[in-house]
Amino acid sequence: MNAALSLSLAAALGIPNAPYVRSRVDPSDPDSHCLWWKDGTVIEYRQGANGNPDTPGETELAAITRSAQTWQAVMDECGSLTLKEGSRTSSSKIGHDVGRADNENVMLFRTAFCTDKVGPSDQCWRLDDCMNRYDCWAYARGTIALTTTVFERSTGIIYGSDVELNAGSFVFTTVDAPPCVPPAFTQSCVATDVQNTMTHELGHLLGLDHTTYPGSTMNPSAPAGETSKRSLDPGTKQFVCDVYPKGRASRDCVINPMPAALGPAAGGCAAAPWSVAAPALLLGMLRRRRP
Numbered sequence: 558m559n560a561a562l563s564l565s566l567a568a569a570l571g572i573p574n575a576p577y578v579r580s581r582v583d584p585s586d587p588d589s590h591c592l593w594w595k596d597g598t599v600i601e602y603r604q605g606a607n608g609n610p611d612t613p614g615e616t617e618l619a620a621i622t623r624s625a626q627t628w629q630a631v632m633d634e635c636g637s638l639t640l641k642e643g644s645r646t647s648s649s650k651i652g653h654d655v656g657r658a659d660n661e662n663v664m665l666f667r668t669a670f671c672t673d674k675v676g677p678s679d680q681c682w683r684l685d686d687c688m689n690r691y692d693c694w695a696y697a698r699g700t701i702a703l704t705t706t707v708f709e710r711s712t713g714i715i716y717g718s719d720v721e722l723n724a725g726s727f728v729f730t731t732v733d734a735p736p737c738v739p740p741a742f743t744q745s746c747v748a749t750d751v752q753n754t755m756t757h758e759l760g761h762l763l764g765l766d767h768t769t770y771p772g773s774t775m776n777p778s779a780p781a782g783e784t785s786k787r788s789l790d791p792g793t794k795q796f797v798c799d800v801y802p803k804g805r806a807s808r809d810c811v812i813n814p815m816p817a818a819l820g821p822a823a824g825g826c827a828a829a830p831w832s833v834a835a836p837a838l839l840l841g842m843l844r845r846r847r848p
């Protein structure tokens with residue numbers, strides 16, 4: 558897809574072009590709560606023990622670690638959250654069960670398609686659970702990666718977030734250069750760069766939506782060979798400073814809106830009550846995919 562077509566598509570889909578755009582409880586309602594982690598949260602993430610069989614050694618796992626470190630560097634400067642890498646996990650399960658203590662934020666490469674592994678009458682389709690039961694990619698084959706975030710509807714507080722990467726369709730690579738020349742996608746050139754992909758997905762995990770702002774890490778398109786999203790653009794960094802200000806409360810965008818003309822309000826927001834016992838019906842689930 559060329560840039561012009563990509564941009565016109567984005568406009569047609571209504572993707573905004575501010576320096577950063579926050580995800581909301583109701584994506585179609587600009588007045589609904591934004592999604593946010595409670596200030597000071599240590600977000601422990603766990604990479605799948607199997608990694609991606611196609612990438613050499615454990616380079617793909619190291620690339621994901623570097624993506625998290627890129628965000629952590631900005632958090633250290635002006636934010637309040639901590640991205641902490643936990644031990645590898647054998648779990649293939651995304652989602653978050655409120656009330657359970659064994660929830661994990663996982664980062665998984667899915668190498669098989671659910672439509673190849675699971676019969677059409679399997680009840681997992683109805684339950685939206687095939688990916689968990691069969692460790693497979695359950696979404697459109699043209700989607701590179703998908704972040705699933707579970708949050709409390711009444712506040713926008715995030716409970717957990719997981720990232721799946723579509724290794725069935727895409728050749729994930731970890732070298733720095735040169736870009737691959739289609740259709741010759743190998744491990745010795747940049748096809749779909751793991752670090753590029755994960756730095757973007759971690760933006761979703763932290764509560765960012767897509768923007769078409771030029772040069773943004775959160776631009777929805779990612780052509781083969783791209784590595785520019787390995788680093789964070791100024792608008793995306795500003796999101797960290799604005800929403801997770803160091804030493805202060807995280808900021809929703811309903812309780813404590815941020816009028817651009819006034820700049821960030823002092824004192825942070827009055828955080829809405831936190832309830833781990835919230836019934837599941839009050840929970841929402843948001844998925845952000847990359848076409």
Ligand SMILES: [Zn+2]
Pocket residue numbers: 757758761767776777845846847
């Ligand atoms: Zn995205």
